[in-house]
Amino acid sequence: MAKQSSTVPKKASPAAKKPAATARKKPAARKSTKKKKGFDYPWRTTLVIVLLVLFSPLYYGYVLNFFTGAVRWVKDIGENPHYRTYHSFQIRIPARYKIHGIDVSYAQGHIDWQRVKQMEEDSVHISFAFIKATEGMLIVDSYFKRNWREAAKNGIVCGAYHFFRPQKNGQWQARFFMQNVTFEKGDLPPVVDVETLDGVSPANMRKELQQFLTTVERKTGVRPIIYTGISYYQDYLAGHFEDYPLWIAHYNQPELQIDKSVKWHFWQHSETARVNGINHTVDFDAFNGDSLAFTRMLIR
Template sequence: MQTPRKPSQRKSVKRTTRKKKGDNKWPLRFKLSAFIVILILLSPWYYGYVLKTLTSAWRWVRDIGEDPHYRTYTSFDIRIPTRYSIHGIDVSYAQGKIDWQKVRAMEDDGVKIHFSFIKATEGLTLVDPYFQRNWREAAKVGIVCGAYHYFHPRASGKQQARFFLQTVSFENGDMPMVADVETLDGHSPEKMRRELKAFLDHIEKKTKKRPVIYTGLSFYRDYLQGHFDTYKLWIAHYYKHELNAGKNTNWVFWQHSDKAKVNGINHSVDFNVFRGDSTEFRHLVE
């Protein structure tokens, strides 16, 4: 014969049962919460947000103590003066075959390639083997182009200008043509200036547009300053936060680095800024 349970035992059993039923609710809530967390963690939006936040934080930490107007841009692997909004490169055969689509698409914190100077000719006989391809492909992707000639004072300036114009089809919308002057070729400064003036005069006569003179800051100060002051200048002066060429120097382009890394280019490349805003740049190429 079964012995009846005492009332206290029945109450104890009921309490135990109610406790177990209550406990079963928490695993469900926990699983739901965990599922939502997993969805967030797997979301591309979440990772984009986190990466953007971490990148900004790291950039802020890295730039502590740096000049805020001359800081490192990781993608380009150089420091870039940030007071300027229009940036560009200059290329020649030394950069090899360039993927201009990748060049155009590259951007780092608002810095992207707006223009490119492209080497066309040198002296009286040398044509850059990549000029025609670069001239054609860069324009296709919307990069504003300008052609430059490496000038040799030992040769006739007028003949060099003719050779340059035979190679380059200059059109409205292109940047002014450029005389790259870096050497005396063993001749006197007077001969260099005389032949350079002949080159510049012929280009302006044929294109109806005054050329730009490219040179290094030291060469400009030693041989050109005071002689070509009405011409716009493109000056090379590397790894500085500002171009200290003097207040009255008529420079419009500054080549501030020779070791930038740019997508689509397998070799280091020169990096430049334009001294002005988009309206002034547009007037330059009209």
């Protein structure tokens, strides 16, 4: 039988093998250390804050106040710093006193009390108002009821006054006054305005005035205030009625020129003030004391 030949494949030699491809690793990307152009974070924050301040109404309010104060300082050069001109009120005001007010009657006409209350210049504003109520034994001020109601409604402390006629009975004048005014807690004491003799003697004037004061005090439980001019006081009232609060008129002076022994509470220092809401000139007053002393004067 014939012999079959077999072919066995030869093994490849190790040298013949091709080397395997090696995957090369890409180098890691390095972070750039180069700074970016522009402002860093703190500078941006600062810039934002500055812009907010510059565009803030408060900033311009501060600048305006500073500018206004500087202008006022220049205008006041040479003036007494405690008695300088307040241009919105158009008068000089004794700035040593911190509580200011006005007194009004029909002569001021229709008053916008809201505007009166809102008016202010360099911390000077209207805190109180004395309002004319009656005169003699027959006359009621035509604007009294409205002024008495509206002034109080707008947060102004009120007091009512009677214009005294010495030739008429003091007791009856007091009764007429009290019939037309209702005083309440928080009001200023009632006021009697005495500034004429009406042809009677000083002694008779004082007699009727005492009748008026006694009657009002008995009915209200509070001691009335006496209003008068400085000359009238010195001529006819000095040494009398010393237990009653005193309100003195003395115009256009840096200080009330009265004997230091006289205890006064209110000073009417101008009769030509201009106040928002009032179309006519008006009397301007100062209280001689601080807020605590003012509160103690009020009816309780």
